[in-house]
Amino acid sequence: MTADFFANQRFKQLDVSCLAAETRFAFTIDVEEWFQVGAFETTFERSKWSSLESRAKTQTTILLELLAALNIKATFFTLGWIAEKFPETLKEIVAGGHRLACHGMDHQRLYKMTQTEFAEDIQKAKGLIEQHSQTSVVGYRAPSFSLTPEVWWVYEELEKAGFGYSSSLYPVKTDHYGALNAPRTAFHPIDGSDILEIPMSVCDLPLKRLPASGGGYFRLLPYFLSKYMLEKAKRQTRTPSIFYMHPWELDTDQPYIKSAPRLSRFRHYTGQAGLPDKLTQLSKSFKWAPVEEIYAPLLNGSSERQQC
Numbered sequence: 001m002t003a004d005f006f007a008n009q010r011f012k013q014l015d016v017s018c019l020a021a022e023t024r025f026a027f028t029i030d031v032e033e034w035f036q037v038g039a040f041e042t043t044f045e046r047s048k049w050s051s052l053e054s055r056a057k058t059q060t061t062i063l064l065e066l067l068a069a070l071n072i073k074a075t076f077f078t079l080g081w082i083a084e085k086f087p088e089t090l091k092e093i094v095a096g097g098h099r100l101a102c103h104g105m106d107h108q109r110l111y112k113m114t115q116t117e118f119a120e121d122i123q124k125a126k127g128l129i130e131q132h133s134q135t136s137v138v139g140y141r142a143p144s145f146s147l148t149p150e151v152w153w154v155y156e157e158l159e160k161a162g163f164g165y166s167s168s169l170y171p172v173k174t175d176h177y178g179a180l181n182a183p184r185t186a187f188h189p190i191d192g193s194d195i196l197e198i199p200m201s202v203c204d205l206p207l208k209r210l211p212a213s214g215g216g217y218f219r220l221l222p223y224f225l226s227k228y229m230l231e232k233a234k235r236q237t238r239t240p241s242i243f244y245m246h247p248w249e250l251d252t253d254q255p256y257i258k259s260a261p262r263l264s265r266f267r268h269y270t271g272q273a274g275l276p277d278k279l280t281q282l283s284k285s286f287k288w289a290p291v292e293e294i295y296a297p298l299l300n301g302s303s304e305r306q307q308c
């Protein structure tokens with residue numbers, strides 16, 4: 001279904017040429033606990049979460065300090081779960097000059113929810129983040145990039161809940177996520193609606209398309225390759241690339257879960273110690289800004305909105 005859904009190119013009409021001159025890239029962070037990640041979803045039952053060591057507050061503070069030192073401003077896609085438990089963390093994020101966005105309530109993959117459950121999930125999460133940060137939230141990112149054609153109604157609910165954009169599609173196929181044939185540049189997923197989907201960055205190489213937006217790959221690959229892919233993605237799409245990471249990736253003291261599958265452990269722990277150095281290099285290679293600033297020309301309600 002996925003290939004057919006995107007094959008008629010009906011989503012590729014949006015003119016994004018006004019972003020071609022933009023020299024900044026978008027820096028994004030998904031704020032969640034180390035045990036809520038997709039790689040551990042078969043290891044920890046949700047009912048056990050409350051017994052696990054919470055580290056998100058400290059991890060986010062450490063990341064905020066590093067971003068301040070590197071002069072990087074970002075969008076923090078935050079779980080409602082985090083907003084409820086650590087309202088002061090949201091205030092810290094805003095005080096650092098960053099933007100808050102929504103990552104859902106508790107990291108449930110979208111296809112595990114009904115439309116009604118999803119509507120409740122985002123309304124609750126958005127409400128908590130806005131209430132505790134006193135800022136308005138317009139951005140959304142699906143947990144584990146789980147937005148697929150099968151749950152396209154997600155966009156209707158996002159629009160109803162007052163979101164302006166989603167950055168949830170990854171136009172690549174991995175064993176874990178992806179919507180291979182999705183557009184690579186921002187588009188309107190619903191006809192006649194202003195809501196935008198801003199896809200993650202991918203890089204087309206002669207034989208293969210690779211994810212270029214960081215995540216685990218940024219820790220696993222040598223820095224020059226990540227830099228090359230971010231640059232190439234920008235050249236191929238003539239729009240700014242998007243980078244993403246998580247606060248837990250910097251935390252080398254987090255519990256090591258021997259009982260997790262080998263691949264999950266590899267994904268989660270490899271390259272953590274080298275991450276601060278790589279982020280420093282990233283801050284020197286590119287200029288960074290929150291999604292909301294870079295995409296202001298295309299976002300409904302933005303004072304900078306313009307026609308491309």
Ligand SMILES: [Zn+2]
Nearest residue numbers: 030032143144
């Ligand atoms: Zn996440």
